[in-house]
Amino acid sequence: MNRRQFGKGLLASLSSYALLDSLFAFNAFGRKINPIADHWSIQLEEYCNDLKTNTISPENWQVQVEGLLSRIELAELLKFIDFDRLLKGFQYPDLGVNTRPVKFPKLEGLPENTTFYKKIFGLKKDRAIIPHGHSNMSSAHMVLRGGFKLRHYDKLDDEGDFMIIKPTIDKMVQTGDFSSISDDRDNIHWFVASTASAFTFDVIVLDLKGQPYDIHNIDIHQQVRQSDGNLRVPKLDVDTALKKYGKETHH
Ligand SMILES: [Fe+2]
Structure with missing residues (x-):
């Protein structure tokens, strides 16, 4: 690299750096953090890349990413993903959820195409991210605005048309x-939205262990409790699942 190229590179990183004034954050101890090398998006990319290359287990990825999310300052995250822009003209469906892709700003050390997909999910009150399981994928979800009733289940077995869950x-x-x-x-x-509108930021890593990912919608209301306390639930096609679970009705 000659001096001129070096200078150009430096200018480019300085201008992207200048755009990210919100990165001049302070850590919990009141110390200014290194605005570039320590940025959470770079850490996140590392964890997702480790997951994709089987360097860490999916469960370990969950621990690492949840730890990271717990340390992120929400105001900085909202600015980083330009949440205000994503909200403009957001179309709330009557059933279920709508998504918009998230674009990160240019940042030294962060690849332009991240290993993970990133989106916001938005929905109106009583609408749901319908109950579903996943194969060969991992995801993390941060509530950006509003509230949800959130339920999770472990997948114990997949019997094709049914899942055994807990x-x-x-x-x-x-x-x-x-x-x-x-x-x-x-x-x-x-997720069922409990406020007028509600949003999550989602980080999604697909096609793990060299296998294509899949999503399985389940009919949780048709659960049959087994003698060991686990639940056997039928799977549903997405249209039926959306009709049944996309909008909660109160009686
Ligand atoms: Fe999901």
Whole structure:
């Protein structure tokens, strides 16, 4: 690299750096953090790349990513993904959820195409991210705005048309809370919006262990409790599942 190329590279990184004024954050101890090398998006990419290359287990990925999410300052995250822009003209469906892709700003050390997919999910009150399980994928979810009733289940067995599952999480979540899924733990999730509108930021790693990913919608209301306390639930096609679970009706 000659001096001129070096200078250009430096300018490019300086200008992207300047755009990210929100990165001049302070850590919990009041110390200014290194705005580039320590940025959470770079750490996140590392964890997702480790997952994709089987360097860490899906469960370990969940632990690492949830740890990271717990340390992110929400205001900085909202600015980083330009949440205000994503909200403009957002179309809320009557059934279920709508998504918009997230684009990260240019950042030294962060590949332009990240290993993970990133989106926001938005929905109106009583609409749901319908109950579903996953194969060969992991994802993490941070509530950006509003609240949800959140339920998770472990996937114990997949019998083709049925799944054997076990309840693991049942709680209300709100802005700043997060959750994650993988084949190892809390595989099935179900979000029902409890506020006028509600949004999550999702980080998704697909096609793990060299296998294509899949999503299985389940008919949780048709659960049959087995003698060991686990639940046997039928799978549903997406249209039927959306009609049944996309919008909660109160009686
Ligand atoms: Fe999911």
